[in-house]
Amino acid sequence: MSVEDAVGRLRDLAGARRRSHGTAAEVTADTLRELIMEGGLRPGDRVVEESLLEPLEVSRNTLREAFRLLVREKLLEHKVNRGVFVRVLTATDVDDLFTVRVLIELTALRRSREPNWTAMTEAVAQGRAYAAAEDWLGVGTANMRFHKAIVASVGSARLDEIMDQLTAELRLGFHEMGDPRAFHEKYLTRNAAIADAVSQGDIEGAVLQLQEYLDDAKSEMLAAFTA
Amino acid sequence: MSVEDAVGRLRDLAGARRRSHGTAAEVTADTLRELIMEGGLRPGDRVVEESLLEPLEVSRNTLREAFRLLVREKLLEHKVNRGVFVRVLTATDVDDLFTVRVLIELTALRRSREPNWTAMTEAVAQGRAYAAAEDWLGVGTANMRFHKAIVASVGSARLDEIMDQLTAELRLGFHEMGDPRAFHEKYLTRNAAIADAVSQGDIEGAVLQLQEYLDDAKSEMLAAFTA
DNA sequence: GCATATTTGTCCGTATGTATA
DNA sequence: CTATACATACGGACAAATATG
Numbered sequence: 001m002s003v004e005d006a007v008g009r010l011r012d013l014a015g016a017r018r019r020s021h022g023t024a025a026e027v028t029a030d031t032l033r034e035l036i037m038e039g040g041l042r043p044g045d046r047v048v049e050e051s052l053l054e055p056l057e058v059s060r061n062t063l064r065e066a067f068r069l070l071v072r073e074k075l076l077e078h079k080v081n082r083g084v085f086v087r088v089l090t091a092t093d094v095d096d097l098f099t100v101r102v103l104i105e106l107t108a109l110r111r112s113r114e115p116n117w118t119a120m121t122e123a124v125a126q127g128r129a130y131a132a133a134e135d136w137l138g139v140g141t142a143n144m145r146f147h148k149a150i151v152a153s154v155g156s157a158r159l160d161e162i163m164d165q166l167t168a169e170l171r172l173g174f175h176e177m178g179d180p181r182a183f184h185e186k187y188l189t190r191n192a193a194i195a196d197a198v199s200q201g202d203i204e205g206a207v208l209q210l211q212e213y214l215d216d217a218k219s220e221m222l223a224a225f226t227a
Numbered sequence: 228m229s230v231e232d233a234v235g236r237l238r239d240l241a242g243a244r245r246r247s248h249g250t251a252a253e254v255t256a257d258t259l260r261e262l263i264m265e266g267g268l269r270p271g272d273r274v275v276e277e278s279l280l281e282p283l284e285v286s287r288n289t290l291r292e293a294f295r296l297l298v299r300e301k302l303l304e305h306k307v308n309r310g311v312f313v314r315v316l317t318a319t320d321v322d323d324l325f326t327v328r329v330l331i332e333l334t335a336l337r338r339s340r341e342p343n344w345t346a347m348t349e350a351v352a353q354g355r356a357y358a359a360a361e362d363w364l365g366v367g368t369a370n371m372r373f374h375k376a377i378v379a380s381v382g383s384a385r386l387d388e389i390m391d392q393l394t395a396e397l398r399l400g401f402h403e404m405g406d407p408r409a410f411h412e413k414y415l416t417r418n419a420a421i422a423d424a425v426s427q428g429d430i431e432g433a434v435l436q437l438q439e440y441l442d443d444a445k446s447e448m449l450a451a452f453t454a
Numbered sequence: 455g456c457a458t459a460t461t462t463g464t465c466c467g468t469a470t471g472t473a474t475a
Numbered sequence: 476c477t478a479t480a481c482a483t484a485c486g487g488a489c490a491a492a493t494a495t496g
Contacts (some may be wrong), residue, residue, distance in 0.1 A: 022307055024484065025295070049462075059485045061288045064463090068252070068292050072299040080250055081462060081492045099383045107334045156326045162389055251464070276482070286465045291483090308472050308482060460494070471483075 025065035028058055032066060036075050036086055037168075039137070039175050043088040047076065074169055089173045091225040097170055098218035104163065105150055105214065109198075110207050112153035119149035120195045127188045136180035139188055144170065146191045150210075177224050187217065251285050255293035258283065263302050263313055264395075266364070266402050270315040274303065301396055316400045318452040324397055325445035331390065332377055332441065336425075337434050339380035346376035347422045354415045363407035366415055371397065373418045377437070404451050414444065 032052075035041050047067075049060055056063065067084050070076040076084045089097075109115065123146035130138030144167045151163045177183045190213050197206035259279075262268050276290055283290065294311050297303040303311045336342065350373035357365030371394045378390045404410045417440050424433035 048460095050460090060462095061291075061486090062484065064288075065292055065295055068295045069299065072296060082494090083462070096383050096385050099381065100385045100389075103331070103334050103338070103381065103383075103386070107330050111330070154326065154330065156323050156330075158323050158327050158393075159330070162327075166385075275480095277480090287482095288466095289464065309474095310482065456496105458495080460492105462490105462492070464488100464490085466488080467486095469483100469485080471481105473479105473481085475477105475479080 024058055024062045025069065028056055028063060028066035029069040031056065032070060033073070033075060033168075036070075037171060041086050042175055043086050043172055045086045047084045047086065049083075073165065075172065087169075087172055089169065089176070089225065091222055093169070094173060094218070094221050094225050097166055097173075098214055098221075100162075101147070101166060102211070102214050104159065104166075105147055106207055106211060108151045108154045108159070109210055110203065112150075114153065115198050115203075116149050116153045117195065117199055119152065120146055120191075120198065123149055124188065124192045124195055127191070131185060131188060134181075136184050137174060139184040140174050140180065141171070143184060143187050143191060146195075173221060173225070177221070183220065187213065251289045252292035252296065255283055255285050255290060256296040259293060259297060260300070260302060260395075263297075264398060268313050269402055270313050270399055272313045274311045274313065276310070300392065302399065314396075314399055316396065316403070316452065318449055320396070321400060321445070321448045321452050324393055324400075325441055325448075327389075328374070328393060329438070329441050331386065332374055333434055333438060335378045335381045335386070336437055337430060339377075341380065342425050342430075343376050343380045344422065344426055346379065347373055347418075347425065350376055351415065351419045351422055354418070358412060358415060361408075363411050364401060366411040367401050367407065368398070370411060370414050370418060373422075400448060400452070404448070410447065414440065 032041070032047075041047065049063055052063055053060060058066075067076060067078065071078045071084065075087055077087045078084050123142050126145065127139050127142030130136075130142055148160070148163050148167065151159055174180070174183075190209065194206050194209050194213070197203075197209060259268070259274075268274065274294075276287060276294075279290055280287060285293075294303060294305065298305045298311065302314055304314045305311050350369050353372065354366050354369030357363070357369055375387070375390050375394065378386055401407070401410075417436065421433050421436050421440070424430075424436060
């Protein structure tokens with residue numbers, strides 16, 4: 001999708017939301033967040049204030065408040081006196097993201113006495129549907145949902161938030177991977193295998209597979225980000 | 228400290244920072260954050276836009292941007308059309324915060340092959356200095372620094388950020404504990420014991436003590452927050 | 455390296471909507 | 476229920492920083 005098309009879609013998104021949700025700044029942030037997630041705004045793109053005022057139908061002050069929100073979420077980057085840009089992940093970021101994922105996901109899976117197997121298999125099913133439709137970014141999103149389900153079994157609101165944050169950042173990286181199918185498709189099978197192990201009560205086996213999963217995904221993304 | 232004194236101090240803080248750091252909104256957020264941490268603004272206090280414009284010497288737009296930042300950090304709460312308030316922790320929040328701390332801190336300590344024993348003992352020493360000065364909130368802060376040192380041994384920027392966030396929220400709770408000395412003083416000794424175990428290479432012993440530490444602190448805070 | 459155009463950072467005045475005494 | 480205080484949001488203005496030719 002071109003940036004022009006993206007900006008064109010803003011009117012619809014903004015108009016629809018404005019009537020239902022909270023403040024103008026939040027609605028604006030929601031719209032921009034969705035746009036970034038869809039790939040309408042790509043990592044490194046400059047986001048000029050002036051160019052969004054009219055399509056979003058908000059004032060500069062409101063737009064700038066929305067920017068602040070997204071900067072805090074690490075979806076946008078703010079360079080003083082130079083503007084805001086869609087965040088570009090570095091290899092260091094990818095490495096760090098996986099460090100945290102490994103720590104949190106492995107521990108969450110190991111200590112959850114009651115893993116949410118339903119949510120896990122639902123995520124796998126959803127991933128298969130996306131795969132059938134050849135929506136590989138959708139597969140990637142479903143895969144992340146699977147891992148969120150693992151963490152959700154701990155039952156902590158803050159841990160869920162942390163995982164949401166990590167997911168959002170990683171998805172930025174997805175947009176920079178060359179061949180989405182080659183990247184996402186295989187992990188669908190591996191998530192299914194982890195769900196299987198869990199369903200059979202083989203938690204340690206599942207943990208082992210999860211560890212290998214994260215190691216491989218990390219290596220693959222790092223390779224793409226250092227090339 | 229009264230709210231009046233607090234507002235009075237803003238001019239100095241703001242003036243000093245303004246010249247060194249980034250944008251006005253960030254500087255303003257830094258100032259307000261410090262004020263909240265010091266206890267100049269207490270949980271539940273209403274923060275009226277109008278009353279801060281003059282002492283902070285910023286426009287409404289800038290102040291509102293700063294508010295957004297602090298809301299994201301969970302130090303302020305934003306009630307639409309009613310204003311912003313210093314966040315009030317609930318018992319549920321305390322419970323959740325400790326759930327995440329347990330998961331992260333125990334795992335971090337266990338898997339860190341190279342615990343930063345220096346930073347840990349420095350935090351203990353600092354805590355003892357505060358205790359000698361009978362600054363019990365300072366002791367609490369030093370105690371948190373000790374636990375940050377444990378997590379920092381993982382070497383992840385994001386994990387450090389997460390820990391900073393958890394610490395900031397917990398400190399809000401400190402302000403609502405009745406007897407700061409009774410609450411903080413004893414944990415200083417227990418941190419020292421954990422550092423000792425680590426220095427002797429007894430990681431599993433340290434983990435066990437840390438687990439008990441967190442269980443006890445959680446119970447004690449929960450008791451205060453349900454009463 | 456310079457002059458110009460663009461964009462950001464900040465402030466102000468004001469109109470409107472909402473909650474509370 | 477009215478009045479008042481306050482938050483929300485807009486649009487215009489100008490200085491300062493940055494990008495561009």
